[in-house]
Amino acid sequence: MSVWAEASLDSPTARTPSLERSNGSSLPDTPSEMSSYLNAEVYSIKPTDAMALPLQINTRQRALHAPLPDILDPNTAANVRIRHICAIGAGYVGGPTAAIIALHNSNVKVTVIDQDERRIKSWRGRHLPIHEPGLERIVRFARDGTNGSMDTISEQHQDLPMGQAQAGSDRNPSRRPNLFFSTACAETIASSDMILLAVNTPTKMHGVGAGRATDMAAIEGAVRDIALHAKPGTLLVEKSTVPCKTGQLIKDVLEAYRPGVVFQILSNPEFLSEGTAVRDLLQPDRVIIGCESTLSGHRAAAALANLYAAWIPRSNIIPTNIWSAELCKLAANAMLAQRISSINSISAVCERTGADVNEVARSIGMDPRIGTQFLKAGFGFGGSCFRKDIASLTYLAESLALPEVASYWQAVLIMNDFQRDRFARNVISRLNNTLRGKKITILGYAFKKNTGDARESPALDVIRILMQEHPHTIAIFDPLCSESDVKRELAVLDDCRGLVQPNGPIEIVTDSYLACADSNAILVLTDWDMFKNTKPATPDKFEATELPQLDGATPANIFRLPHSVARVTKPPSPPQTPKMTGIGTDLAEDLMSEPECPPSCEECGSFGFGKDSREIGHPLDWHRISRSVKEPRWVFDGRGILDARVMLGLGFRLETLGRQSMW
Numbered sequence: 001m002s003v004w005a006e007a008s009l010d011s012p013t014a015r016t017p018s019l020e021r022s023n024g025s026s027l028p029d030t031p032s033e034m035s036s037y038l039n040a041e042v043y044s045i046k047p048t049d050a051m052a053l054p055l056q057i058n059t060r061q062r063a064l065h066a067p068l069p070d071i072l073d074p075n076t077a078a079n080v081r082i083r084h085i086c087a088i089g090a091g092y093v094g095g096p097t098a099a100i101i102a103l104h105n106s107n108v109k110v111t112v113i114d115q116d117e118r119r120i121k122s123w124r125g126r127h128l129p130i131h132e133p134g135l136e137r138i139v140r141f142a143r144d145g146t147n148g149s150m151d152t153i154s155e156q157h158q159d160l161p162m163g164q165a166q167a168g169s170d171r172n173p174s175r176r177p178n179l180f181f182s183t184a185c186a187e188t189i190a191s192s193d194m195i196l197l198a199v200n201t202p203t204k205m206h207g208v209g210a211g212r213a214t215d216m217a218a219i220e221g222a223v224r225d226i227a228l229h230a231k232p233g234t235l236l237v238e239k240s241t242v243p244c245k246t247g248q249l250i251k252d253v254l255e256a257y258r259p260g261v262v263f264q265i266l267s268n269p270e271f272l273s274e275g276t277a278v279r280d281l282l283q284p285d286r287v288i289i290g291c292e293s294t295l296s297g298h299r300a301a302a303a304l305a306n307l308y309a310a311w312i313p314r315s316n317i318i319p320t321n322i323w324s325a326e327l328c329k330l331a332a333n334a335m336l337a338q339r340i341s342s343i344n345s346i347s348a349v350c351e352r353t354g355a356d357v358n359e360v361a362r363s364i365g366m367d368p369r370i371g372t373q374f375l376k377a378g379f380g381f382g383g384s385c386f387r388k389d390i391a392s393l394t395y396l397a398e399s400l401a402l403p404e405v406a407s408y409w410q411a412v413l414i415m416n417d418f419q420r421d422r423f424a425r426n427v428i429s430r431l432n433n434t435l436r437g438k439k440i441t442i443l444g445y446a447f448k449k450n451t452g453d454a455r456e457s458p459a460l461d462v463i464r465i466l467m468q469e470h471p472h473t474i475a476i477f478d479p480l481c482s483e484s485d486v487k488r489e490l491a492v493l494d495d496c497r498g499l500v501q502p503n504g505p506i507e508i509v510t511d512s513y514l515a516c517a518d519s520n521a522i523l524v525l526t527d528w529d530m531f532k533n534t535k536p537a538t539p540d541k542f543e544a545t546e547l548p549q550l551d552g553a554t555p556a557n558i559f560r561l562p563h564s565v566a567r568v569t570k571p572p573s574p575p576q577t578p579k580m581t582g583i584g585t586d587l588a589e590d591l592m593s594e595p596e597c598p599p600s601c602e603e604c605g606s607f608g609f610g611k612d613s614r615e616i617g618h619p620l621d622w623h624r625i626s627r628s629v630k631e632p633r634w635v636f637d638g639r640g641i642l643d644a645r646v647m648l649g650l651g652f653r654l655e656t657l658g659r660q661s662m663w
């Protein structure tokens, strides 16, 4: 271990001795060998190694370089010039993160690369591949530029320290594009000073650790590309959620493919939630930066901190060591999911006792030690993160010979499955234990509102269980999920081949009223505001967003206020006319024109992304639906969003998780 601690990382050309491998063997050559190496190696950490290493480095380095410069001091990175940043992975993290960094650092070029040509084409065009409230305007701003009356900020303030360029003016400047999307991976990597790793890290589906371990293939591929093409001294930032100790693996892979060349590795986990990604990125609770305890480690971390400091108070930036940074992401997700499973377990008790889970959640949430968030009972959490990150944590714990820790977190997933199963089985039970000849309507496929992400939707498992009862039709309506995405997800059901073909039992319907017509039961599976039968406090917004208001910021200057001027205040209640992501209409008018779509563009008129945003936000008329469904008008509320009295008044039989039946 001391080999690494002693590495002279302060010279960009110095050879970095790699960590000693426990079995003493050389690194594998082929990608598949490398993949198994990554998975075997990451979990072969001895508990003593995992805990002692940062301490050893700290102790050693304190002796070598005491005191190390402050990461939060802007001058610490004075000799680190970041002119070009590359984000690998144009997904839910890479795209929005790059866009916000570009927006706030107009003197830095930011290029997002991906091997998926379709995705890159979408990012370059009018139909972004992911939907996030407010994102489109920000991408337009940074990607296309504006044609205001002033010279570009980058021309005017070229010698200002990074991140301070925007603060200088209170007029609308013109702005050259500084956000790019490309499939030219090698060239982009080669010209970058900093690389953000934002590739997918799903659960391994086969082989060692299948179903639990993290599949490191995408990380490995990206790191190999970096090793082959990046300049010596390039800063590598882990944005992906990875198992603890991945920084060490990355170092080993780099050393294997590019022996002797030094790269600095930072861990900077992303905490954004889908549906609120723009708000989360603009005003994160904290930014964690894990680095090595060396002079160059601190300089690298300070360079990253300077980028964030363009819009985030330095007090919200938390420096730490790499392993803590990696682990805190898994731990945060596990604890959030654990709260949901906890309240869901209580919901089952409520149904049998007559208690109301909403009342219980409200009462316990008022204890400030517990807090109100993530206590909404429902038919289980979904999304691409919680399940796989808890699986990764349990696998890590097992690998560290901590079976009790593993089974503790495993219970969170078991409770989630239990909740989903009992919701689906209750539907079948209420419909007399048979779905033959019946139509079931599913309102909402996305795992949560305000996103079109169809991955890991808990709806899929409900559909799987319902399909075993051979319903005549399952009609699915979601205001934002695209038909092709839902079909792709449904295709993973083992017994689902052909089910979504014409005349198959599963229909994806673009009209909510058609989806509900003649239905024997309506299942509300996403908490879209449009499904609610009460007036939502904040309606679903698409182009408009729920961004917090900033004191002293007009819509036009909100992005140019230095954070010291912009004080965060609570959003006004009731909400004002929604702002267009904070970029005022005057700036919006200055936006350079968007690329045109070809006349044959399928997305221009398609369901999902092409849909008119005003139509999406239009609330459902439950009265109209009550007249078109079959008696006895069953509604199963999997998200606890429907007002029972209103539904009963319309003649529905409402079943809500965590409450006794209402009919």
Ligand SMILES: NC(=O)c1ccc[n+]([C@@H]2O[C@H](COP(=O)([O-])OP(=O)(O)OC[C@H]3O[C@@H](n4cnc5c(N)ncnc54)[C@H](O)[C@@H]3O)[C@@H](O)[C@H]2O)c1
Pocket (backbone or CB within 6 Å): 088, 089, 090, 091, 092, 093, 094, 113, 114, 115, 116, 119, 185, 198, 199, 200, 201, 218, 219, 221, 222, 225, 239, 240, 241, 242, 270, 271, 272, 273, 274, 384, 385
């Ligand atoms: N989705 C979220 O809300 C969220 C939030 C925080 C953290 N994360 C984490 O961030 C990471 C990315 O998540 P995501 O949802 O953005 O994933 P994603 O699947 O949407 O995007 C990943 C992209 O990386 C690309 N890619 C993979 N290997 C590549 C390579 N070698 N070169 C170029 N491109 C490559 C893929 O083609 C894909 O487009 C994951 O580790 C995830 O756990 C996700």
Ligand SMILES: O=c1ccn([C@@H]2O[C@H](COP(=O)(O)OP(=O)(O)O[C@H]3O[C@H](CO)[C@@H](O)[C@H](O)[C@H]3O)[C@@H](O)[C@H]2O)c(=O)[nH]1
Pocket (backbone or CB within 6 Å): 241, 270, 271, 272, 273, 274, 275, 333, 336, 340, 373, 374, 375, 376, 377, 378, 379, 380, 381, 382, 383, 384, 385, 386, 447, 448
């Ligand atoms: O009280 C609650 C809160 C959420 N959910 C469900 O939990 C799932 C996840 O919701 P949320 O956490 O809001 O969305 P994600 O986009 O999955 O974000 C989580 O996962 C991301 C990826 O790691 C992290 O960055 C975020 O911090 C973390 O909140 C969804 O199905 C929600 O419906 C509930 O059932 N009850």
